[in-house]
Amino acid sequence: MIERMQKSEPFIVGFDPLHALPRKERGQRLDAYLSFLQKRDGEPNLQTKTLSEREGFFRQIDAAPVRWQGEIDRDSFHKNLNVSLTEKVDPKIVWLLAAAKSNRVEQYGVELDLKLKGDHFGEFAHGQHMTFIDLEEFYHTRILRDCCKVFDLEFNIDPPKSFTRWFASMVVRSPFRARLVTALCGELFGCVAFQVLWESTTIFADQPEVMRRLQLLVREILIDELGHVAFGHAMLGPTGLVAVRALYPIIASYFLKDLPEFWILAGGKEKFLERVSAFDLASNSNLWDLSAAPA
Ligand SMILES: [Fe+2]
Ligand SMILES: [Fe+2]
Numbered sequence: 001m002i003e004r005m006q007k008s009e010p011f012i013v014g015f016d017p018l019h020a021l022p023r024k025e026r027g028q029r030l031d032a033y034l035s036f037l038q039k040r041d042g043e044p045n046l047q048t049k050t051l052s053e054r055e056g057f058f059r060q061i062d063a064a065p066v067r068w069q070g071e072i073d074r075d076s077f078h079k080n081l082n083v084s085l086t087e088k089v090d091p092k093i094v095w096l097l098a099a100a101k102s103n104r105v106e107q108y109g110v111e112l113d114l115k116l117k118g119d120h121f122g123e124f125a126h127g128q129h130m131t132f133i134d135l136e137e138f139y140h141t142r143i144l145r146d147c148c149k150v151f152d153l154e155f156n157i158d159p160p161k162s163f164t165r166w167f168a169s170m171v172v173r174s175p176f177r178a179r180l181v182t183a184l185c186g187e188l189f190g191c192v193a194f195q196v197l198w199e200s201t202t203i204f205a206d207q208p209e210v211m212r213r214l215q216l217l218v219r220e221i222l223i224d225e226l227g228h229v230a231f232g233h234a235m236l237g238p239t240g241l242v243a244v245r246a247l248y249p250i251i252a253s254y255f256l257k258d259l260p261e262f263w264i265l266a267g268g269k270e271k272f273l274e275r276v277s278a279f280d281l282a283s284n285s286n287l288w289d290l291s292a293a294p295a
Helices: 023-041 052-063 074-080 091-120 129-149 162-173 176-204 208-235 238-258 260-266 269-277
Strands: none
Touching: 023 052, 023 129, 023 208, 052 129, 052 208, 074 091, 091 129, 091 162, 091 176, 091 260, 129 208, 162 176, 162 238, 176 208, 176 238, 176 260, 176 269, 208 238, 238 260, 238 269, 260 269
């Protein structure tokens, strides 16, 4: 049994990420988030781009490989990897394309950020939060690759499609305050997208070991992204959050144009966008009971 922190910390639940908090509470939440990160991730190492606790998690994953038994439509996966999905394909392939294509966005953003920041990667004037957050984003690309590896699917990382590429580049190039706004929009989309990916692992229920492995991997990203939203929310005051409220439904609908796999998995574009508008960390607190299977 692979061990991982199972329960949430109280900092994360109980608030709507689009409503501003009093200044004092913002500070308290940032402190609580940092201690959560230290416990969950262990020691950060900017040279090796590693987090000690997460390395332990991956050692356990690597020591207990899980593989899909039987056929999977590999042709359809590779054929649709570089194009917008317009044909009807097996839901398993939709899920794997969602994982592979979101991996590209993560990888593109994190590599560009690293290139632009150089030796300042992971630096943050107000605490060590960004060191953890930047390193967590590094791990997301590995996690999404590991999901595809369960099916022996390897793929080349090309830059993402049009809007997602422009947006990732705009976020990492934005000055700090503006970046908090744009990044929070991206993190909110990411929360809904990875919730959908986590819930729809039931597509693989006929091989329970595979389903559980994918749940274990995706929830690792999901917890990180919920934390990134909590961070962005605590960093922004009322004006910043007004900007996020105005921008993020538009950004989400553009993201879905490049990544239709996510709305297909969610049961329709409208359904996905409804979840984006209604997103609330408090109403998602059930996700923090990580021993629970997706509903
Ligand atoms: Fe991420
Ligand atoms: Fe994130």
